Amino acid sequence: MITPVLLCGGAGTRLWPISRKSFPKQFVPLTGEQSLFAASAARLTGPDYAAPVVVTGSDFRFIVTEQLLAAGIDPGTVLIEPSARNTAPAVLAAALMLAQTDPDALMLVAPSDHAISDPAVFRATVARAVPAAKAGRIVTFGISPTHAETGYGWLELSATAGADAVPLSRFVEKPDAAAAARMLEAGHFLWNAGIFLFTAATFVAAARTHAPDLMAPVEAALRQAQPDLGFLRLDPAAWDAVPSISVDYAVMERADNLSVVAYDAGWNDLGGWDAVAREMGTDADGVAVAGAVTAIDCHDTLLRSDSDGVELVGIGLRDIIVVAMDDAVLVADRGRAQDVKIAVERLKAKGALQAEAFARDHRPWGHFETLALDSRFQVKRIVVKPGAALSLQSHHHRSEHWIVVSGTARVTVDQEVKLLTENQSVYIPLGAVHRMENPGKVPMVLIEVQTGAYLGEDDIIRYEDVYARGQGAKG
Amino acid sequence: MITPVLLCGGAGTRLWPISRKSFPKQFVPLTGEQSLFAASAARLTGPDYAAPVVVTGSDFRFIVTEQLLAAGIDPGTVLIEPSARNTAPAVLAAALMLAQTDPDALMLVAPSDHAISDPAVFRATVARAVPAAKAGRIVTFGISPTHAETGYGWLELSATAGADAVPLSRFVEKPDAAAAARMLEAGHFLWNAGIFLFTAATFVAAARTHAPDLMAPVEAALRQAQPDLGFLRLDPAAWDAVPSISVDYAVMERADNLSVVAYDAGWNDLGGWDAVAREMGTDADGVAVAGAVTAIDCHDTLLRSDSDGVELVGIGLRDIIVVAMDDAVLVADRGRAQDVKIAVERLKAKGALQAEAFARDHRPWGHFETLALDSRFQVKRIVVKPGAALSLQSHHHRSEHWIVVSGTARVTVDQEVKLLTENQSVYIPLGAVHRMENPGKVPMVLIEVQTGAYLGEDDIIRYEDVYARGQGAKG
The missing domain is CATH 2.60.120.10 (Jelly Rolls)
Incomplete structure (x- = not known):
C-alpha cells in the first residue's frame, strides 16, 4: 500500500486573479470540472493506495475535506501547518507520523497543483518505482521532456531512463535556452516534477543526515499536535521554530541515494497563465478560451471569463493573456506572464482586497x-x-x-x-x-x-x- | 438669443461596454465629472442663449431632464422622437417648432456627444457666426485640423478662414492618408464637426427645397404631437412615415448657402476608444488610465476600470485598449478600436444582455x-x-x-x-x-x-x- 502525501498549503500568486491567498489555485477547477487538488487526490486512489495524508494551512482545512468528500475520497489525515514553512518540514512531519505506525510505509509525495493528463499511466509509473523505494532509495519522477523548457529544473540521469529506476547524477537548475536544447538532445535528462516515492524511514534518515536542524522542532510539533475536529494541528509554538526550506534544498540535492523513474505522458506544472493556456488547448489560431468569450481575429491569445455574468470581448489581439472576473481583470503580454506576482504585490501595497481575497x-x-x-x-x-x-x-x-x-x-x-x-x-x-x-x-x-x-x-x-x-x- | 438644439437620440456602439443602447455614451461621464450631454448643454448657456430644445428618444427622456436639472439648466423643450430617424427629421422638427413662434429664431444645432475643451472660445466662435446666419446663411463650424485625420469628413472653404464666415466650396468625404495630408497642408480645409447655426426659417426653406419628402410627415408629427408630463411627444404614426436620413445628406450637401466659421480650439468627436484615449490625456509612456488600474510597463495603451470594485491590471501591453466593467470587458488592439461595433453585433446575436443593457x-x-x-x-x-x-x-x-x-x-x-x-x-x-x-x-x-x-x-x-x-x- 502507498500513502499519498499531498502538499497543498501553497498560495502562489502567479495565477492571480483566479488564484488568491484566501482560495489558491489548487482548489480551483482551472482546466476541468475538478479542482487540481481533487484531481491530484483522485488519481492516487485504488487498490494500491491508502487514504491520503494532506498537509495544508489552517485556512484551507475545511476546503480540503469538502473537496475530498465531494470526490468520494476518504479524507485520511489532514495535517494542519500553523504557518507556512515550505515543503521540507511538511514532508518530514508526514514521514514522522507515518513512521510511528510503520517505518516501511511507502509515501508518494506530490504537489496538488499540477495537471497530469493520464492517471492510469501515472499510477503504472509509480508502481515501477516501488522496488527501488522499498530498497531504500529516494525515487523522484522525471517528466520526459517535449521541448527545451527553460522554466523548469531538470534531472540528469546516470543512464538513459528505462522501465526501472535509474540512479540520479545531479539536479540541474533552470537552464538557459542553449543548455535546455543540449539536454533535450542528449536524451538522459528529464524535467524535475517534485514528485517522490520513498519509505517513511528512508526520508527520516535522509533528513536526519542532511537537515538535522529540522528534526527537533518538527518532532516536537508532531508530538504536541492537537486533534481538532478530525484534523491534526501541529503545535504552533514548536512549528514557529521550524526553519522554512524546500525539500529539494534541504534533502534531495544533498542525498546520494536518489533514483529516477521516467513518466512519459502529459504533465504541466500550471506555473503561470502561459502554462495554463497550453493545458487548456487552443484553436487553429492558437486561441484558448473559457467562459463567455467573443474572440475576433485573435492569435496565440488566452481569453478567460472566470465569473458568471462577465462577457469578455477580444479584438485583434496577439500574444495576450486576459483573465476577467467580476472584481478583477488581468491583461498581460504573454511573455510577461510571470510578472503577475509583481502586480499582486502592487495591489497589496495599495490595499486592494482583490490582491488576496474573493468576494x-x-x-x-x-x-x-x-x-x-x-x-x-x-x-x-x-x-x-x-x-x-x-x-x-x-x-x-x-x-x-x-x-x-x-x-x-x-x-x-x-x-x-x-x-x-x-x-x-x-x-x-x-x-x-x-x-x-x-x-x-x-x-x-x-x-x-x-x-x-x-x-x-x-x-x-x-x-x-x-x-x-x-x-x-x-x- | 440663440436656441441650442441638442441632438441626443443616438445609441452608438463603438464605445461599448460603457456605451450601451439602454444608456448611451452621451449620458456617461466619459472624460470628466459631467456627462457629455450635460457638458454640451452647459456650454450653451449664458446671456446669449435661450433654454435648449433637446431631441431624444422615449427611453432617454427622464435621463435628459434629470441631467439638465442636476446641472442647473432649464430643461426647455424635450422633443421625443417615437423612433430613430437620423438627424434631418430631428432638426426639421425643431426648426418647424421654433418657426411657429419666431421664424427668425437662431438655432445652434449640435450633437451632444463631442468633447470641446474651451467653452468660452466655442461661444465666441458661435457669436462670430451670427451675422451670416441672420443674413440667411447656413453656417457650419469647421474645426482647425491638427493632423491629417482620415476618420473625419472635411470642409473645403472658398478662402482661408478668418474672423468672419467664409462660403463653403464643398464637403469632402473621409479621405485617404495622402488626401488628408494635402488638405492639412493646403490651409483652407477644416474638419466637419456637424455643428450648425441658422434661423428656423432658413432651415425650413432649405429642407423644403432639398428634402421635400420630409416636410409633410414631419409637419404632421409635430402638429399631432402630444404634451406628456412636460415632454412633447411627436406623433408616432406620422413619425413612422418619416424617411430616415442625415442632415448632411438631406440638406447640407445640397444647399448652396453654406458658410463656414473656424473653431480653433480643442475638439474631439469621441468616435471610438482611440479618440477617448487621446481626450483623457496620457503619461510619458502614452498610457491613459481611469479608475482602479495598475499598469506595469505599458505603452500607448488605454486602461479603464469603469465599475466600482473592479481592479484592472495591465502588464507589458503596447497599443492595447482595455475597458473593464463588472459585467463586461473589452480588450482590443488599438488599431481595431472601430471593430467594437462588430463585437456588439456578435454579442447581440448570441443573446448576451450586455450587448445593449446594463445591470x-x-x-x-x-x-x-x-x-x-x-x-x-x-x-x-x-x-x-x-x-x-x-x-x-x-x-x-x-x-x-x-x-x-x-x-x-x-x-x-x-x-x-x-x-x-x-x-x-x-x-x-x-x-x-x-x-x-x-x-x-x-x-x-x-x-x-x-x-x-x-x-x-x-x-x-x-x-x-x-x-x-x-x-x-x-x-
Missing part, C-alpha cells in the same frame, strides 16, 4: 458573498450546507433581516427557535443572541440585510461554536 | 439594479428619488420582501399605508396591491427580495402611474 468567503458551514456594501448597510447571500450550523452569536453594532430564499432554516433568536422556509423572514435586533442552522437535506440559501454603524466581520460575540472558533474570529 | 436600470422614479438572480429568487437594490413614486401595482407570480436601508419609504399594501425608515421591513404577499414612494428629501434605498416561480419585469398589473406607463411595461 465569496468559504467557511466550515458553507460560504457567503457580499452583494452590496454601503457605509450603513450590507447585503449578503449566505449558503449553509445541509446539517451545518453557524455559531450562536450576537452583535453590538448591527441588526439583521434574514429572508430564506431556498431550503429550510432553523433560526434561534434569544429564547425562540423556529423553522423558516422559502419566502419567510425574521428580524434579528441589535444585541439579540441568534443562530442559523440548516436542518435539511439540501443547501439553504438566505439573503441577509444588515444595517448599522459598523458592519465588520469582527463585531461578533460567540456563545457556542461547533467549529471551535474564538471571539472576534471570522463568522 | 442598472434607469426609470423615471430612480433606478434599480439586480444584486442576485436565481431561478426562484431575485435581490434588487432600488433607489427612489425624493418625491418620486412607483406605480400602484400587483404581481401574479411573486412575493416581495422590502427592507429600507436608507431614507424613508411610504408603503401601500392593499388598504394599509405606512411609513418605513432605515432597518424596517414589510412583506408584500403575492397578489397584494402595493406601491412604494419616497416622501422625503433624500434618496430612499431599499433592498427587495423577490421569491416566486416567474420573476420577469413584465409580471405587473398597473392600477395608477404618475408616469403614464401601460400594463406590462417596465416597472
Whole structure:
C-alpha cells in the first residue's frame, strides 16, 4: 500500500486573479470540472493506495475535506501547518507520523497543483518505482521532456531512463535556452516534477543526515499536535521554530541515494497563465478560451471569463493573456506572464482586497458573498450546507433581516427557535443572541440585510461554536 | 438669443461596454465629472442663449431632464422622437417648432456627444457666426485640423478662414492618408464637426427645397404631437412615415448657402476608444488610465476600470485598449478600436444582455439594479428619488420582501399605508396591491427580495402611474 502525501498549503500568486491567498489555485477547477487538488487526490486512489495524508494551512482545512468528500475520497489525515514553512518540514512531519505506525510505509509525495493528463499511466509509473523505494532509495519522477523548457529544473540521469529506476547524477537548475536544447538532445535528462516515492524511514534518515536542524522542532510539533475536529494541528509554538526550506534544498540535492523513474505522458506544472493556456488547448489560431468569450481575429491569445455574468470581448489581439472576473481583470503580454506576482504585490501595497481575497468567503458551514456594501448597510447571500450550523452569536453594532430564499432554516433568536422556509423572514435586533442552522437535506440559501454603524466581520460575540472558533474570529 | 438644439437620440456602439443602447455614451461621464450631454448643454448657456430644445428618444427622456436639472439648466423643450430617424427629421422638427413662434429664431444645432475643451472660445466662435446666419446663411463650424485625420469628413472653404464666415466650396468625404495630408497642408480645409447655426426659417426653406419628402410627415408629427408630463411627444404614426436620413445628406450637401466659421480650439468627436484615449490625456509612456488600474510597463495603451470594485491590471501591453466593467470587458488592439461595433453585433446575436443593457436600470422614479438572480429568487437594490413614486401595482407570480436601508419609504399594501425608515421591513404577499414612494428629501434605498416561480419585469398589473406607463411595461 502507498500513502499519498499531498502538499497543498501553497498560495502562489502567479495565477492571480483566479488564484488568491484566501482560495489558491489548487482548489480551483482551472482546466476541468475538478479542482487540481481533487484531481491530484483522485488519481492516487485504488487498490494500491491508502487514504491520503494532506498537509495544508489552517485556512484551507475545511476546503480540503469538502473537496475530498465531494470526490468520494476518504479524507485520511489532514495535517494542519500553523504557518507556512515550505515543503521540507511538511514532508518530514508526514514521514514522522507515518513512521510511528510503520517505518516501511511507502509515501508518494506530490504537489496538488499540477495537471497530469493520464492517471492510469501515472499510477503504472509509480508502481515501477516501488522496488527501488522499498530498497531504500529516494525515487523522484522525471517528466520526459517535449521541448527545451527553460522554466523548469531538470534531472540528469546516470543512464538513459528505462522501465526501472535509474540512479540520479545531479539536479540541474533552470537552464538557459542553449543548455535546455543540449539536454533535450542528449536524451538522459528529464524535467524535475517534485514528485517522490520513498519509505517513511528512508526520508527520516535522509533528513536526519542532511537537515538535522529540522528534526527537533518538527518532532516536537508532531508530538504536541492537537486533534481538532478530525484534523491534526501541529503545535504552533514548536512549528514557529521550524526553519522554512524546500525539500529539494534541504534533502534531495544533498542525498546520494536518489533514483529516477521516467513518466512519459502529459504533465504541466500550471506555473503561470502561459502554462495554463497550453493545458487548456487552443484553436487553429492558437486561441484558448473559457467562459463567455467573443474572440475576433485573435492569435496565440488566452481569453478567460472566470465569473458568471462577465462577457469578455477580444479584438485583434496577439500574444495576450486576459483573465476577467467580476472584481478583477488581468491583461498581460504573454511573455510577461510571470510578472503577475509583481502586480499582486502592487495591489497589496495599495490595499486592494482583490490582491488576496474573493468576494465569496468559504467557511466550515458553507460560504457567503457580499452583494452590496454601503457605509450603513450590507447585503449578503449566505449558503449553509445541509446539517451545518453557524455559531450562536450576537452583535453590538448591527441588526439583521434574514429572508430564506431556498431550503429550510432553523433560526434561534434569544429564547425562540423556529423553522423558516422559502419566502419567510425574521428580524434579528441589535444585541439579540441568534443562530442559523440548516436542518435539511439540501443547501439553504438566505439573503441577509444588515444595517448599522459598523458592519465588520469582527463585531461578533460567540456563545457556542461547533467549529471551535474564538471571539472576534471570522463568522 | 440663440436656441441650442441638442441632438441626443443616438445609441452608438463603438464605445461599448460603457456605451450601451439602454444608456448611451452621451449620458456617461466619459472624460470628466459631467456627462457629455450635460457638458454640451452647459456650454450653451449664458446671456446669449435661450433654454435648449433637446431631441431624444422615449427611453432617454427622464435621463435628459434629470441631467439638465442636476446641472442647473432649464430643461426647455424635450422633443421625443417615437423612433430613430437620423438627424434631418430631428432638426426639421425643431426648426418647424421654433418657426411657429419666431421664424427668425437662431438655432445652434449640435450633437451632444463631442468633447470641446474651451467653452468660452466655442461661444465666441458661435457669436462670430451670427451675422451670416441672420443674413440667411447656413453656417457650419469647421474645426482647425491638427493632423491629417482620415476618420473625419472635411470642409473645403472658398478662402482661408478668418474672423468672419467664409462660403463653403464643398464637403469632402473621409479621405485617404495622402488626401488628408494635402488638405492639412493646403490651409483652407477644416474638419466637419456637424455643428450648425441658422434661423428656423432658413432651415425650413432649405429642407423644403432639398428634402421635400420630409416636410409633410414631419409637419404632421409635430402638429399631432402630444404634451406628456412636460415632454412633447411627436406623433408616432406620422413619425413612422418619416424617411430616415442625415442632415448632411438631406440638406447640407445640397444647399448652396453654406458658410463656414473656424473653431480653433480643442475638439474631439469621441468616435471610438482611440479618440477617448487621446481626450483623457496620457503619461510619458502614452498610457491613459481611469479608475482602479495598475499598469506595469505599458505603452500607448488605454486602461479603464469603469465599475466600482473592479481592479484592472495591465502588464507589458503596447497599443492595447482595455475597458473593464463588472459585467463586461473589452480588450482590443488599438488599431481595431472601430471593430467594437462588430463585437456588439456578435454579442447581440448570441443573446448576451450586455450587448445593449446594463445591470442598472434607469426609470423615471430612480433606478434599480439586480444584486442576485436565481431561478426562484431575485435581490434588487432600488433607489427612489425624493418625491418620486412607483406605480400602484400587483404581481401574479411573486412575493416581495422590502427592507429600507436608507431614507424613508411610504408603503401601500392593499388598504394599509405606512411609513418605513432605515432597518424596517414589510412583506408584500403575492397578489397584494402595493406601491412604494419616497416622501422625503433624500434618496430612499431599499433592498427587495423577490421569491416566486416567474420573476420577469413584465409580471405587473398597473392600477395608477404618475408616469403614464401601460400594463406590462417596465416597472
